[in-house]
Amino acid sequence: MTKILFTDKLDSCVERWRSAGMTVIGPVQRANSSVYGAVKSASELDLNLVLTDRSIKELFFPQSEPMLRYAITKAEINTDEFLPPSGPRIIFGARACDASGLAIDDPLFGWDYKDEYWFQRRNESVIVTIACTKADEFCMCTSLKLSPDSTKGSDILLRPLENNKGWQVEELTDRGREAFKSVADLLQEGSDPAAATVTVPEKFNADACAEWLKNPENFESRFWKEISARCIGCGSCTYLCPTCHCFDIQDEGGSFEGIRRKNWDSCSFALFTMHTSGHNPRSTQSARWRQRIMHKFNYFPGKFSANSCSGCGRCTRECPVDMGITETLQEISKLSQ
Amino acid sequence: MKIVDRHDEAPGVRTMKLEFQDPADHELFKETYRTGMFGLYGVYGEGESTFCVASPETRKEYIECTFRESGRVTSALARADIGDLVTFRGPYGNRFPLEEFYGKNLLFIAGGIALPPTRSVIWSCLDQREKFGKVTIVYGARTVADLVYKHELEEWMQRDDVELVLAVDPGGESPDWKHRIGFVPTVLEEAAPSPDNCVAVLCGPPIMIKFTLISLKKLGFDESNVYTTLENRMKCGLGKCGRCNVGSIYVCKEGPVFTAEEVSRMPAADL
Ligand SMILES: Cc1cc2nc3c(=O)[nH]c(=O)nc-3n(C[C@H](O)[C@H](O)[C@H](O)COP(=O)(O)OP(=O)(O)OC[C@H]3O[C@@H](n4cnc5c(N)ncnc54)[C@H](O)[C@@H]3O)c2cc1C
Ligand code: SF4
Ligand code: SF4
Ligand code: SF4
Ligand code: FES
Numbered sequence: 001m002t003k004i005l006f007t008d009k010l011d012s013c014v015e016r017w018r019s020a021g022m023t024v025i026g027p028v029q030r031a032n033s034s035v036y037g038a039v040k041s042a043s044e045l046d047l048n049l050v051l052t053d054r055s056i057k058e059l060f061f062p063q064s065e066p067m068l069r070y071a072i073t074k075a076e077i078n079t080d081e082f083l084p085p086s087g088p089r090i091i092f093g094a095r096a097c098d099a100s101g102l103a104i105d106d107p108l109f110g111w112d113y114k115d116e117y118w119f120q121r122r123n124e125s126v127i128v129t130i131a132c133t134k135a136d137e138f139c140m141c142t143s144l145k146l147s148p149d150s151t152k153g154s155d156i157l158l159r160p161l162e163n164n165k166g167w168q169v170e171e172l173t174d175r176g177r178e179a180f181k182s183v184a185d186l187l188q189e190g191s192d193p194a195a196a197t198v199t200v201p202e203k204f205n206a207d208a209c210a211e212w213l214k215n216p217e218n219f220e221s222r223f224w225k226e227i228s229a230r231c232i233g234c235g236s237c238t239y240l241c242p243t244c245h246c247f248d249i250q251d252e253g254g255s256f257e258g259i260r261r262k263n264w265d266s267c268s269f270a271l272f273t274m275h276t277s278g279h280n281p282r283s284t285q286s287a288r289w290r291q292r293i294m295h296k297f298n299y300f301p302g303k304f305s306a307n308s309c310s311g312c313g314r315c316t317r318e319c320p321v322d323m324g325i326t327e328t329l330q331e332i333s334k335l336s337q
Numbered sequence: 338m339k340i341v342d343r344h345d346e347a348p349g350v351r352t353m354k355l356e357f358q359d360p361a362d363h364e365l366f367k368e369t370y371r372t373g374m375f376g377l378y379g380v381y382g383e384g385e386s387t388f389c390v391a392s393p394e395t396r397k398e399y400i401e402c403t404f405r406e407s408g409r410v411t412s413a414l415a416r417a418d419i420g421d422l423v424t425f426r427g428p429y430g431n432r433f434p435l436e437e438f439y440g441k442n443l444l445f446i447a448g449g450i451a452l453p454p455t456r457s458v459i460w461s462c463l464d465q466r467e468k469f470g471k472v473t474i475v476y477g478a479r480t481v482a483d484l485v486y487k488h489e490l491e492e493w494m495q496r497d498d499v500e501l502v503l504a505v506d507p508g509g510e511s512p513d514w515k516h517r518i519g520f521v522p523t524v525l526e527e528a529a530p531s532p533d534n535c536v537a538v539l540c541g542p543p544i545m546i547k548f549t550l551i552s553l554k555k556l557g558f559d560e561s562n563v564y565t566t567l568e569n570r571m572k573c574g575l576g577k578c579g580r581c582n583v584g585s586i587y588v589c590k591e592g593p594v595f596t597a598e599e600v601s602r603m604p605a606a607d608l
Binding site for chain 1: 380381382383384385407408411413422424542543568569570572573575576577578579580582583584585590604606607608
C-alpha cells in the first residue's frame with residue numbers, strides 16, 4: 001500500500017501547512033512569467049507547466065539580497081547585519097531538475113566557509129517534487145544522469161496517478177516526513193497506479209564531453225569561437241540556471257548610510273573578470289562561453305564530483321539567440337567520437 | 338580598522354597603517370596571518386578592494402597595505418585620513434611556505450607596485466635573518482618617482498647582509514640616479530644570481546612576469562623554486578563568487594601564492 005494525496009485534498013494541506021506557520025510556495029504565474037511564488041491556496045498553483053520560467057534558485061539565493069546596513073557618524077561606523085529571513089516553508093511542485101540543482105550547489109556553499117544565507121534557507125525548506133509526466137524538446141535531465149523522477153535534493157517525491165487525481169507520496173527525508181505528519185489524516189492508503197514518467201531522450205554523452213573538456217589541447221580549440229559566435233553576453237542563461245552561483249558585492253547608498261548587497265553576476269558579462277589595470281583574462285565572448293562550459297562540466301565536477309548542471313534546459317529554452325548548453329555539448333559529443 | 342599612519346610612496350601610491358579596534362579580531366589575525374595572504378579593504382558606500390597584507394608575519398601589531406589609486410574604492414581609501422575607519426576582511430588565501438625556505442638563498446624580484454607583496458616576505462625573512470642564506474633583491478620601476486618604499490630601499494642598501502639591485506626603465510632615470518637603467522629581466526640577467534640552493538619570489542605585472550620567467554630559466558632556475566602571486570579580480574575571497582578562477586583554480590582559496598610550475602600548468606589564455 002502506498003500513501004496517496006488526492007488533488008481535492010491539496011487545498012486542505014496548504015491550509016494545514018499555513019496554519020502551522022509554514023509559507024507554502026509553488027509554481028505560479030507572475031507578471032508574464034512563471035516562478036516559484038508564495039500561495040494562500042492550492043488553486044493558485046500552476047502544476048501543469050513543464051517547468052517554471054525562473055528556477056528555484058532565487059528562493060535560496062535571491063537575485064539581490066541585503067547583507068548589511070551601514071550608518072557612519074564622525075567617530076563611529078555602525079552596521080546591522082541582515083540575517084537571512086527565517087521561517088519554515090514548503091515548496092510544493094518543484095521539478096526534479098530544480099531540486100537536484102540545489103543539491104548540486106550545496107557543496108559549493110558549504111566548501112570551507114559555510115554560507116549561512118544559503119544554508120539557513122536550505123534547512124528551513126521542505127522540497128516536495130512532482131515527477132514529470134511531460135517534457136519539452138529542451139528537457140535534458142537524462143543527459144546529466146538525472147531523471148524526471150530523480151530524488152536528488154528532494155524531501156518528498158510525488159508521483160502523479162494515472163487518472164490525474166492525485167499523487168503517490170514517497171517520503172525521502174526526515175524533514176519531509178515531519179511536514180507530511182501534519183497532513184497524515186488527509187492522505188489515504190491506496191494502490192492506485194502511478195502514471196509513467198515522461199521519457200526524455202539523451203541528447204549528448206556527458207562522460208565523453210567530460211573527457212574532451214579535460215584534454216588541455218582542446219582549451220585553445222577553434223571550436224569555442226565557432227560555437228559561441230552568436231552569443232551576445234546577455235547573461236540570461238546564467239540567471240535562469242538553477243546551478244549558476246556567481247555573484248557580486250555592491251554598496252548602495254552614500255558615504256554616510258546605505259546597504260551592502262550581494263547580487264547575481266555572470267561569467268558571460270564582459271567586465272566580470274576585468275582587472276582595474278584594464279587587463280581582462282577573459283576578454284572575448286568565446287573565452288567566457290568556454291569558461292561557463294568548462295566550469296560546469298570539468299572544473300566543478302573535479303572539485304565537487306558532480307556536473308554543475310541538472311539538465312533543466314532553461315539556458316537553451318530562453319536564450320535570445322538560440323544557443324545554450326545543449327548544442328555545445330552535442331557538438332562536443334561529436335568531436336569526442 | 339583605524340588608520341594610524343599613512344604616507345605617499347609614489348604618485349598615486351599610498352601606504353596605510355591600520356590598527357584593530359576589536360582585540361578579539363586582532364587575536365584572530367595574529368593567529369592566522371602568514372606572509373602572502375591578502376585582505377579585502379573597504380569603505381562603506383564605495384565597496385571593497387583586494388590588496389595583499391604588505392606588513393610581514395613577524396610584525397602583527399598592525400596591518401600595512403600599499404595601494405595604487407585606480408578606481409572607486411582605492412580613491413575612497415586614498416581620501417581617508419589618519420583617525421578614519423576603514424573595513425578589513427581577511428586574512429585570506431594561502432601563504433609563502435617560509436619553513437621550506439630555511440637555509441636557502443633568497444632572490445626577490447619585483448616590478449613597480451608589486452613590491453608590497455614581496456616586501457611582506459622580505460621583512461618576514463630579514464626579521465629572522467639567521468634562518469636564510471644570501472638575500473638578493475632586484476627591484477625595478479618605470480621611473481625614479483615610481484619606486485615605492487624609498488626609505489626601506491635605503492635601509493636595505495645600507496645592510497651588508499642584503500644585496501639590492503635597483504633599476505629604472507630607460508628614460509625613467511633622474512640626473513642623480515646612481516643605480517641601473519634597464520628592464521627588470523635584463524637587469525636580473527646582468528646581476529646573474531646563482532640558482533644553487535636558491536628560491537626566487539617574483540611579483541609584478543603579467544608582462545614583466547612573463548619575460549622574467551624566461552630570464553630565470555636562462556639563469557638555471559627551476560620553475561618549482563620560483564614563487565609568484567596571481568592577482569585576479571576578487572569579490573568574496575571565499576571561493577564562492579566564481580570571479581577569481583583560472584582554469585579550475587580558485588585564486589582566492591588556493592592562491593594567491595603559486596610556484597611558476599603550478600602557473601605553467603594553468604591554461605595560459607585564462608591568466
Ligand atoms: C591577491 C591580490 C593582491 C593585490 N594586492 C595589491 C596591492 O598590494 N596593491 C595594489 O595597489 N593593488 C593590489 N591588487 C590589485 C587591486 O585589487 C586592484 O587594483 C584594486 O582593487 C582596484 O581598485 P578599485 O577597487 O579602486 O577599483 P574599482 O573601483 O573596483 O574599479 C574597478 C571597476 O572598474 C572596472 N574597470 C577597471 N578598469 C577598467 C577599464 N580599463 N575599462 C573599463 N572598466 C574598467 C572594473 O571592471 C571594475 O568594475 C591586488 C589584487 C589581488 C587579487
Ligand atoms: S528536465 Fe527532466 S526533470 Fe526537468 S522538467 Fe524536464 S523532464 Fe522534468
Ligand atoms: S548563451 Fe544566450 S542566454 Fe547565454 S549569454 Fe549568450 S546570448 Fe545570452
Ligand atoms: S546549464 Fe542550462 S540546462 Fe544546465 S542547469 Fe543550468 S540552465 Fe539548466
Ligand atoms: S574571490 Fe570569490 S571565488 Fe575567489
